Amino acid sequence: MKYFLITTLLVSQALFSQNKLKPLIQDKLSPAASVDINAYIGEKLHASYNNRILAQDAHRLVQPFTQHDEHSCWQSEFWGKWFTSAVLAYNYHPTPQLIDKLKNTAQELMATQTPEGYIGNYAPESRLKAWDIWGRKYVMLGLISYYDISNDKKALNAAAKEADFLIKELNDKNALIVKMGNHRGMAASSVLEPICQLYTRTGNKKYLDFAEEIVRQWETPDGPQLISKASVPVGKRFPKPTENWYGWDQGQKAYEMMSCYEGLLELYRITGKETYKKAAEQTWQSIADTEINIAGSGAAMEAWFSGKEIQHVPIAHFQETCVTVTWIKFNQQLLRLTGESKYADAIEWAYYNALLGAMRLDGSDWAKYTPLSGQRLQGSEQCGMGLNCCNASGPRGLFTIPLTTVMTSDEGLNVNFYIDGDYQATTPKKNTIIVKQDTDYPASGKIDISLEMKKAENMTLALRIPSWNEKSTVLVNNQPIENVESGDYLKINRNWKNGDKISIEFEMEGKLHSIGQHPVNVAITRGPVVLTRDERLLGPGLEAVITPVKNKNGSITLTPKKSNNPDIWMIFIAQFLPEAYTEYGAEPVEVELCDYASAGNTMTTYPFFKVWMPQLVDPRN
Structure with a gap:
């Protein structure tokens, strides 16, 4: 079954024509024009599309907005989260069924807007508090995303009225947005993202002024200090709350913090202020170094x-x-x-x-x-x-x-991910090109890419060589490419023509990772996939202490096994030494491992699984 992202490029182009203002900073990469994804990932997209996106009772998500009696809960986030998911799904696979569902629920939501502009479910005396502004953010994100695919100005106007009323309320009550709601104002001030989107789509400077005011308040003593504390590890920016873990004092709330930085990057695109980009990059590095x-x-x-x-x-x-x-x-x-x-x-x-x-x-x-x-x-x-x-x-x-997966740049194309399918894009000279990937990656490390294009063109094709990769080969029309380095793009500039073929093979070695002391724990990865013990698979009980048998280079040999269980994507057999009390130890035993996504993942039962395996403490070490 085929799925197409045929609207994505049109949407991207429409944004520039619909936007009143072109961002000062342009993205280096833009999405492909159409996509047909197959195999495992295609099946997952298909399942989510039908069983979550289309199956959702959208009417129920709108119901809370018809009553204004809430004081503390977050019902108002669900519509926007589901709706923005559905817009992404529609961009991937536009069907009449889904666009009708989007249109109907957008109109139903807009019908709840009060004359003053409010779309929410909070009682008047509790507005701006708890999760009210957070919910309004998701309303605006949903309405703006609908405007982007439909060009329905009623949706944009409704989002603008929601923003206008929020700004008016804050001003009338002389309220600081960082003192509203939870998590040092991060939940409320993450509204920065749709406010920036409104500015680029309307050109109304009051939205830019409000965006800058939000960032100014971040840096006050009452704010989350997302710029000045960008170099501080994200888990240590504020003292841990002693009473209400989910209250205002919680300055480490992960989801809300990253949502604020998403908005800050939107503001960077508009203003070009490098401090905004630097703060986001520093925080990303902190998260990668200390949390992921x-x-x-x-x-x-x-x-x-x-x-x-x-x-x-x-x-x-x-x-x-x-x-x-x-x-x-x-x-x-x-x-x-x-x-x-x-x-x-x-x-x-x-x-x-x-x-x-x-x-x-x-x-x-x-x-x-x-x-x-x-x-x-x-x-x-x-x-x-x-x-x-x-x-x-x-x-x-x-x-x-x-x-x-495949994106365009001023220089040519970037292949970011290796997923079986066809990817249609536009070259720097505005020619159409189809990048066809034939691969079962990451089950194996072999990827075959072929190009379909009516006109030959000199451009750069950038292939991502993953940072986990230690050994790979890349061939263009059976000719090897030299100087392939991990953790960067392999940029191949040449006159590309119809029928050109690229062959990539990554060495999918079993890698051992160690962490902790007394005991040391080990985990195993293969390519970008974490391997996991699962009680459904062959091997000693999960409570047993087993030690992986290492090769001379420190790796572990993994033998693929065809899975007879439809719930499990990948299975590998490896050799482990069981704990033993004989003088010379026990012989190795075979243990099956599966991919982390499949571990414990069934429709009925809840099998136990384990990633990190504790090792025996050896007093000699």
């Missing part, structure tokens, strides 16, 4: 906590899916802005592990938390809405991949 675990995500109890160094121990409410999705979206912002491969590396790692691991096999549900050992359990319903924040957010991360 082996599955590509992080945070516990929804907050940063310097968790990378203790990821091997049991951790409460670990790795919220909303955090995973926002980490992917934050990286996507930086990737298209800078074109740097490290952001694509981070997206790939999070996507194949933490994100796909959180998604139910049929795409109908998402786990709220995904530990590195234990079980994948369903999240609780929130706010009486029939779903929780992560059910609504999961597809927002899933449907980023069609937008970023």
